[in-house]
Every structure is written in structure tokens, then in C-alpha cells.
Amino acid sequence: MSLRIFHIVFIVVTIVLSLYVALWGITQFSQERNGSALAVGILFLGAAVLLMVYGKKTFRKLKELP
16 A cells, blocks of 8 residues: 555545544533533534545645656
């Protein structure tokens, strides 16, 4: 597996896991009204969005490489 493919897979897996943790935190907040769970959900949702932006820039850059 090349370094390029590994990087792409790593970004995608990290985005999926961040979205999963965000969904879990928001679900916990809706069930238990726990403020820290909501904070975790929002934090990881923000992380997923930032990772998507990073991934988009990285995919463009990796296409230019031979």
C-alpha cells in the first residue's frame, strides 16, 4: 500500500469515526440531558467538518503528484 493510498484511507476513516462519536454524543445528550455529552458531540462534529476540508485540499494536492 502506497503512502498516498494510506493517507486517503486514514482521512476517510478518521472522518467516519469523528461523525460516529459526534452522533453518539448528541444521542447521549438527547437521552440523559448531559451537557458534557453535547460538548463532545459538537467538538467531534467540528472536527469532522475540518477533516473534510483538509481531505478535500489533500485529495487535490495528491492528484497533482505523479
